Amino acid sequence: MMAERRRGTVRDLRRDNRSVLLWSLYFDQPRSRQDLSRTTGLSPASVSNVVRDLIDEGIVIEAGSVDSDGGRPRVLLRINPDHGYVVGVDVGETRVRVELFDLAMTERAKADYPLDPRERGVDVVVDRILAGLAAVLAGSGVGSSAVLGVGVGVPGVVEQGPEVLVHGQTFGWDAVPLERLLRAGTDLPLHIDNGAKTMGQAELWFGAGRGAQHAVVGLIGSGVGASIITRGSTHRGSTSSAGEWGHTTVMVGGRSCRCGSSGCLEAYVGAEAILDRYGRALPGDDQESALAALIEAAATSAAAAEVLDQTALYLGAGIADLINLFNPERIILGGWAGLLLGEKLLPAIREAARRHALRHPFAETSIELCRLGPDAVALGAATLPVEHLLNGTAASATRQNRSAG
Amino acid sequence: MMAERRRGTVRDLRRDNRSVLLWSLYFDQPRSRQDLSRTTGLSPASVSNVVRDLIDEGIVIEAGSVDSDGGRPRVLLRINPDHGYVVGVDVGETRVRVELFDLAMTERAKADYPLDPRERGVDVVVDRILAGLAAVLAGSGVGSSAVLGVGVGVPGVVEQGPEVLVHGQTFGWDAVPLERLLRAGTDLPLHIDNGAKTMGQAELWFGAGRGAQHAVVGLIGSGVGASIITRGSTHRGSTSSAGEWGHTTVMVGGRSCRCGSSGCLEAYVGAEAILDRYGRALPGDDQESALAALIEAAATSAAAAEVLDQTALYLGAGIADLINLFNPERIILGGWAGLLLGEKLLPAIREAARRHALRHPFAETSIELCRLGPDAVALGAATLPVEHLLNGTAASATRQNRSAG
DNA sequence: GCGGATTAAATCACGCCATGAATTAAGCCG
DNA sequence: CGGCTTAATTCATGGCGTGATTTAATCCGC
Numbered sequence: 114m115m116a117e118r119r120r121g122t123v124r125d126l127r128r129d130n131r132s133v134l135l136w137s138l139y140f141d142q143p144r145s146r147q148d149l150s151r152t153t154g155l156s157p158a159s160v161s162n163v164v165r166d167l168i169d170e171g172i173v174i175e176a177g178s179v180d181s182d183g184g185r186p187r188v189l190l191r192i193n194p195d196h197g198y199v200v201g202v203d204v205g206e207t208r209v210r211v212e213l214f215d216l217a218m219t220e221r222a223k224a225d226y227p228l229d230p231r232e233r234g235v236d237v238v239v240d241r242i243l244a245g246l247a248a249v250l251a252g253s254g255v256g257s258s259a260v261l262g263v264g265v266g267v268p269g270v271v272e273q274g275p276e277v278l279v280h281g282q283t284f285g286w287d288a289v290p291l292e293r294l295l296r297a298g299t300d301l302p303l304h305i306d307n308g309a310k311t312m313g314q315a316e317l318w319f320g321a322g323r324g325a326q327h328a329v330v331g332l333i334g335s336g337v338g339a340s341i342i343t344r345g346s347t348h349r350g351s352t353s354s355a356g357e358w359g360h361t362t363v364m365v366g367g368r369s370c371r372c373g374s375s376g377c378l379e380a381y382v383g384a385e386a387i388l389d390r391y392g393r394a395l396p397g398d399d400q401e402s403a404l405a406a407l408i409e410a411a412a413t414s415a416a417a418a419e420v421l422d423q424t425a426l427y428l429g430a431g432i433a434d435l436i437n438l439f440n441p442e443r444i445i446l447g448g449w450a451g452l453l454l455g456e457k458l459l460p461a462i463r464e465a466a467r468r469h470a471l472r473h474p475f476a477e478t479s480i481e482l483c484r485l486g487p488d489a490v491a492l493g494a495a496t497l498p499v500e501h502l503l504n505g506t507a508a509s510a511t512r513q514n515r516s517a518g
Numbered sequence: 519m520m521a522e523r524r525r526g527t528v529r530d531l532r533r534d535n536r537s538v539l540l541w542s543l544y545f546d547q548p549r550s551r552q553d554l555s556r557t558t559g560l561s562p563a564s565v566s567n568v569v570r571d572l573i574d575e576g577i578v579i580e581a582g583s584v585d586s587d588g589g590r591p592r593v594l595l596r597i598n599p600d601h602g603y604v605v606g607v608d609v610g611e612t613r614v615r616v617e618l619f620d621l622a623m624t625e626r627a628k629a630d631y632p633l634d635p636r637e638r639g640v641d642v643v644v645d646r647i648l649a650g651l652a653a654v655l656a657g658s659g660v661g662s663s664a665v666l667g668v669g670v671g672v673p674g675v676v677e678q679g680p681e682v683l684v685h686g687q688t689f690g691w692d693a694v695p696l697e698r699l700l701r702a703g704t705d706l707p708l709h710i711d712n713g714a715k716t717m718g719q720a721e722l723w724f725g726a727g728r729g730a731q732h733a734v735v736g737l738i739g740s741g742v743g744a745s746i747i748t749r750g751s752t753h754r755g756s757t758s759s760a761g762e763w764g765h766t767t768v769m770v771g772g773r774s775c776r777c778g779s780s781g782c783l784e785a786y787v788g789a790e791a792i793l794d795r796y797g798r799a800l801p802g803d804d805q806e807s808a809l810a811a812l813i814e815a816a817a818t819s820a821a822a823a824e825v826l827d828q829t830a831l832y833l834g835a836g837i838a839d840l841i842n843l844f845n846p847e848r849i850i851l852g853g854w855a856g857l858l859l860g861e862k863l864l865p866a867i868r869e870a871a872r873r874h875a876l877r878h879p880f881a882e883t884s885i886e887l888c889r890l891g892p893d894a895v896a897l898g899a900a901t902l903p904v905e906h907l908l909n910g911t912a913a914s915a916t917r918q919n920r921s922a923g
Numbered sequence: 924g925c926g927g928a929t930t931a932a933a934t935c936a937c938g939c940c941a942t943g944a945a946t947t948a949a950g951c952c953g
Numbered sequence: 954c955g956g957c958t959t960a961a962t963t964c965a966t967g968g969c970g971t972g973a974t975t976t977a978a979t980c981c982g983c
Contacts, residue, residue, distance in 0.1 A: 121558075126526070126531050130526050133526070327756045343748055349845070350846060350879070351846060352845055357842040357876055361838075361839040362768055363768070363769075364768075364770050365769050365835050431767075435843075437763070438746070440756055440760035441755060470779075473757070477756060477759075
C-alpha cells in the first residue's frame with residue numbers, strides 16, 4: 114500500500130539517476146546530452162542509455178540541435194510538455210480554483226467557484242473540487258488518463274499519515290479525511306498539502322526562490338504563514354505543521370491573537386491586525402481595498418504612517434528571527450497583504466530586519482518579494498504530481514493501480 | 519581536494535548500503551545478521567557479503583551468539599570499539615578540554631587546560647589543542663595512526679567552505695582559519711564545528727534526543743544558542759550559522775542585548791541577563807553559583823521569584839516559537855544555566871510554552887532536559903569523525919593522504 | 924563536391940552489485 | 954545418533970554504469 118521508497122538495489126540506482134537527469138532537465142531546458150553529462154556527473158554512456166528510455170516513454174523529446182563548427186551538432190532535449198497533464202487546486206478562504214497545466218506548466222484550462230463563507234463544509238468543498246476537475250478536463254479536451262495527478266492546496270495543517278487528514282481552523286475542519294472523500298469522485302492520484310506550502314513551492318520552482326537551497330517564503334494575508342525550504346525541499350516537521358511563523362511571539366504579553374495566545378507576529382502584521390491597529394474607518398468594503406487605502410493615506414496621515422512604521426518594525430523583527438534561526442539564502446515575502454506592504458515598505462522592512470538580525474547571516478540573506486501572482490497556490494499544488502514524476506515515485510505504480518482498480 | 523560525494527555508480531550503491539548497515543548497527547548493538555536484514559531491508563545475502571568485508575576490515579566483530587531452540591544460533595555482531603579512536607575537543611569560554619574515546623565512546627583519556635579570558639588569542643588556543651592532543655595520545659597509549667579523526671567544537675559561527683573559517687564574537691575571532699592553523703601541528707583528519715551543534719549531536723546520538731528525526735536542543739549558558747535537527751541531522755543553513763535562537767526577538771523594543779539589537783531572548787533568559795534583571799548582589803563569585811543562589815533565594819524572596827517567573831515566561835515563549843516554526847518531536851533544554859533553571863522551572867516553562875504555541879504541534883512535542891553533562895561538547899565533537907566513518911566518506915581517503923603526505 | 928577533421932552519440936565488453944535459490948553450517952531434540 | 958530447524962554462505966542470474974571503441978553527423982579547405 115504505502116509506496117515505501119526502496120533503496121539498495123541496482124534498480125533503484127537507475128531510478129535515482131533517471132530522476133537526477135529529469136530534475137536537471139526540467140529546470141534547465143533545452144539541453145544536450147553532453148551538457149547533462151557534465152552537470153549531473155553521469156557518464157555520457159549512461160546519459161545516452163537513460164535518455165533513450167525517457168524518449169521511448171515519451172517524457173523527453175528532441176528539440177532541434179545546436180549548430181557546430183566542425184563536428185556533429187548537439188541534439189537538444191527537453192521535457193515533452195504534452196506527455197501528461199497536472200491539475201492544481203487552490204482551496205482558498207473565498208473560492209475554490211482549479212487549473213489544468215501541461216508539464217511546462219502552461220495553463221490549459223481553469224475553473225473558479227466562489228465559496229460562501231457560510232458554506233465551508235467539507236462536502237461543499239469536495240463538490241466544488243470535483244466539479245472543477247470535470248470542468249477543466251472538458252474545457253481542455255484532455256482525457257482523464259493523460260492526467261498524472263491532482264494537487265490540492267488547502268488552508269490549515271495537512272497531516273501526511275497513512276490517511277491524509279486536514280485540520281483547518283478557519284474552516285472549522287477537524288481531522289477531515291479529504292483524500293478519502295475526493296476518492297469517491299475520482300481515481301486520479303491525489304496530493305494534498307497546505308496552501309502556504311504549495312505556494313512556497315511555486316515560488317521555489319518558478320518564482321523568486323529559483324535555485325535556492327535554503328529559503329523561507331513568508332505569506333501575509335489576513336493571517337500570516339510561511340513555507341520553510343531546507344536543503345531544497347519543504348520542511349514539514351514531525352507532524353507536517355511546521356512553518357507557523359504567524360504565531361511566533363514577537364512581544365511577550367502583547368496584543369492578543371485569534372489563536373488564543375498574545376504577542377504573535379500575526380497580531381501585528383496580519384492585514385486584519387494592521388487595520389485593527391489603525392482603528393478608523395477606511396474606504397473599501399473588503400480587507401484588500403482597506404489596506405490599500407491605509408497605505409495610500411500614509412502619505413498624508415501621520416496616524417496611518419505610524420501604523421505602517423510599526424508594521425515594518427514588527428515584520429522586520431519577524432524576518433530577522435527567520436534569518437537567525439535558519440540562515441537562509443533568501444527571504445521571500447508574499448501573500449496579497451505582503452505584496453501590498455512590500456511595495457511601499459520593503460526598504461523599511463529590510464532596515465528593521467538588519468537591526469534585529471545578526472550581522473553575518475543577515476549579510477548573506479536577500480529579502481525579496483514574491484514574483485508569482487495569487488494563482489501560485491494552484492500552480493504550486495500542480496507541482497506536487499510533477500515532483501513525483503521527476504522522482505520516479507509512485508506515478509507509474511499508481512497509474513497501474515488505477516487501471517487495475 | 520574536496521571530497522565530492524559521488525553518486526550514480528554501482529560502487530556508490532555498495533558504499534551506501536554499507537553505511538546503512540553501520541548506522542543501524544552502531545545505534546543498536548549487538549545484533550544478528552538476520553535482524554540487520556530485516557530492519558535495513560537489504561537481503562540476507564547482501565548483509566552477509568557486506569558484513570564479511572566489515573569484519574575483514576576490523577570495523578565489525580562477532581560478539582557471541584544467541585541461544586536457539588532447534589536451529590543454528592544467530593551470531594551477534596557489534597562495532598569493534600578498538601577499531602579506531604576519536605578525539606573530541608571542547609573550546610569553551612574558560613577552558614580547552616580534549617578527550618579521547620574509542621568507537622563505543624568510552625573515554626580513554628582526558629586533558630584539561632584553563633583558558634585565561636585575557637588570552638583567548640588563536641595561537642594560544644591552537645597550542646592548547648595540540649598539547650591536549652599529544653597528552654591524550656600519550657595518556658591512552660593510542661598511536662596516532664589509530665586515530666580516525668579529531669572533532670573540535672568552538673564558540674561562534676563555523677563556516678564550512680573550501681577553507682574552514684571560525685567567526686567567534688566572544689573570542690574576538692574574525693574569519694580565523696582554524697583548520698589550517700591546526701594542520702601545522704597534526705596530520706589527523708580534522709572536523710571543526712560550532713560547540714552548540716556538537717553538543718546537540720551528542721544529545722541526539724546518546725542523550726535525550728535518541729531516535730528523533732526533528733528536534734531542537736536549546737542551550738542556555740551565559741548566552742543562548744541552539745542546535746536544530748531536521749530529518750535526523752543538524753541543520754546548518756546556507757552559511758552554517760543557523761540556530762541562533764538566543765537572538766530571536768521576543769519583545770520588540772525590549773531589553774538591549776550584547777549583540778546590539780534589543781528584545782532578544784538571550785537578553786531575558788541568558789544567565790547574565792537573569793542576574794542583571796535581578797539587580798542585587800548574590801553570593802558566589804561566578805555566574806554559576808550566583809544563579810544557583812538566585813534560584814535558592816526564590817523560595818523566600820518575592821523579587822527573586824518574580825525574576826524566575828519572568829524567565830520561565832520568556833523561555834516558554836521562545837520554546838513555543840521553535841515548536842510553531844519547526845514542529846519538532848522534542849525540545850531538549852541544556853547548557854549549565856538551562857539545567858539549573860529546568861530542574862526548578864520545567865513545569866512553568868512547559869506551561870508558558872503551551873500558552874504561546876499552537877495546540878496541535880504543542881501536543882506532539884515533548885520538552886525535556888539534556889541527559890548528558892557539560893562534557894557533551896567534546897563528546898559531540900568526537901562524533902564528527904565517527905559520522906564520517908559510518909558514512910564511508912573521506913575517512914580512508916584522508917588516511918591515505920596522510921600516509922602519503 | 925569530396926575527403927579529412929571534428930565533435931556527438933551509440934554500442935560493446937567488462938567489472939561490480941544485489942538477489943532468490945540452493946547449499947552448507949551449527950545447533951536442538953527425542 | 955539421525956532427523957529437524959534455523960542461520961549463514963555460496964552460486965547463478967540479471968542489471969547497472971563506465972571507459973574504450975565505433976558509428977553518425979556536421980564543417981572546412983581545396
